[in-house]
Amino acid sequence: MRKDSSARPRVPGLTALTLAAALWPAVAWAHVEQGRAEGFLAGLHHPISGLDHVLAMVAVGLWGAQLGAPAVWLLPVTFPMVMAFGGMLGLMGVPLPGVEAGVALSGILLGTAVLAEWRPPLRSAAAIVGFFAIFHGHAHGSELPAGASGLLYSIGFVTATGTLHAVGIGIGVIHRWGWGRVALRVAGAIVAAAGACFLWRAFA
Amino acid sequence: MKARPSCAALGGLAILLLPSTAHAHLVNTGLGPFYDGVSHFALTPEDLLPALAMALLAGQRGSRTGRLALFALAGAWLAGGLAGLALPTISSATALTTVSFLALGGLVAADARLRPEWVTGLALVLGFLHGYLNGAAMSQAKLGALGLVGIVSTLFVVVALAAAFVVSLRVPWARVAVRVAGSWIVAIGLLLLGWSFRAA
Numbered sequence: 001m002r003k004d005s006s007a008r009p010r011v012p013g014l015t016a017l018t019l020a021a022a023l024w025p026a027v028a029w030a031h032v033e034q035g036r037a038e039g040f041l042a043g044l045h046h047p048i049s050g051l052d053h054v055l056a057m058v059a060v061g062l063w064g065a066q067l068g069a070p071a072v073w074l075l076p077v078t079f080p081m082v083m084a085f086g087g088m089l090g091l092m093g094v095p096l097p098g099v100e101a102g103v104a105l106s107g108i109l110l111g112t113a114v115l116a117e118w119r120p121p122l123r124s125a126a127a128i129v130g131f132f133a134i135f136h137g138h139a140h141g142s143e144l145p146a147g148a149s150g151l152l153y154s155i156g157f158v159t160a161t162g163t164l165h166a167v168g169i170g171i172g173v174i175h176r177w178g179w180g181r182v183a184l185r186v187a188g189a190i191v192a193a194a195g196a197c198f199l200w201r202a203f204a
Numbered sequence: 205m206k207a208r209p210s211c212a213a214l215g216g217l218a219i220l221l222l223p224s225t226a227h228a229h230l231v232n233t234g235l236g237p238f239y240d241g242v243s244h245f246a247l248t249p250e251d252l253l254p255a256l257a258m259a260l261l262a263g264q265r266g267s268r269t270g271r272l273a274l275f276a277l278a279g280a281w282l283a284g285g286l287a288g289l290a291l292p293t294i295s296s297a298t299a300l301t302t303v304s305f306l307a308l309g310g311l312v313a314a315d316a317r318l319r320p321e322w323v324t325g326l327a328l329v330l331g332f333l334h335g336y337l338n339g340a341a342m343s344q345a346k347l348g349a350l351g352l353v354g355i356v357s358t359l360f361v362v363v364a365l366a367a368a369f370v371v372s373l374r375v376p377w378a379r380v381a382v383r384v385a386g387s388w389i390v391a392i393g394l395l396l397l398g399w400s401f402r403a404a
Binding site: 073076077078080081083084085087089090091092141150151152153154155158 | 249376387390391400
């Protein structure tokens, strides 16, 4: 005789959510020294700690998704590598003028590119993204505190940056629908407006 | 009707309760150093990431290159480890780790169309140098050759699985994801280079 599947006990959504919250590992940082470059988690947290960086990196993914292949993978490959180069310069103490303004301008330009669905040649798009990535990397590199595990920190840092691009690309999938294209352009406008605010703050 | 415990269930329970099977810390079995080697490789990104990058590079070039690189890497790692155990002069080299990240990550990101002999040669060099550092560090820690066997065994399994996975990829976006992983390894190498200058 077949059992009635509807009679099976189910885990309610609320119970599952509570269990997930109880198992969330962030509450169990028993011996981590907060705020220092102690390892992977600190590196993972650093790129998402500033809204100016987050918006620009997500915008790179959005723009790549709008441009389609091969830009959709070339831009997110370019950005982390050039950003890491900028981070290396920052770590080495090599000065770079106008870093905050450069970060803010990246938001304006990338947001405008998404808003206008700008389609420059592939090399130009990669060069624009790479140019601004240096400012983001330098800002991160010069902000990083001294710590014991540079390697684990770097792994977390790059993983977070790449994940932000992936989030942008994931959101950019809606570009295939008409309403999605409009939504992406609105998102670009928001990024550009936020970039203008950051630029204002940089010079205020 | 009440269910009765079967003989098989009772036998299984008795076996589970036998204390002699619970060699939790492997002191008696002598396998402690082996698992030290296993965990060392799995938890040391200085070794794990270059090996993974090598696996990705070999996998990008197909199954034949993957097989050649797998055996070359594992064999050279073992030979280098034995050399390090015998002549432990240096036990850490940040420069080697950084160069490994930059070179191998860059080749993976570029999807470099290297001939199988070149990939195998790279695997030999990488394996020997990293193996040497492992052996030298293990000599200082008095772990012995069994730890090295643990490292090389884990390396073999990890590289075989990663390379085979890349070989099996057919859809274009998945192969692009491999290149993105290579670019991440380059980025980590660049940051590591910056850290080393800052530390100096």
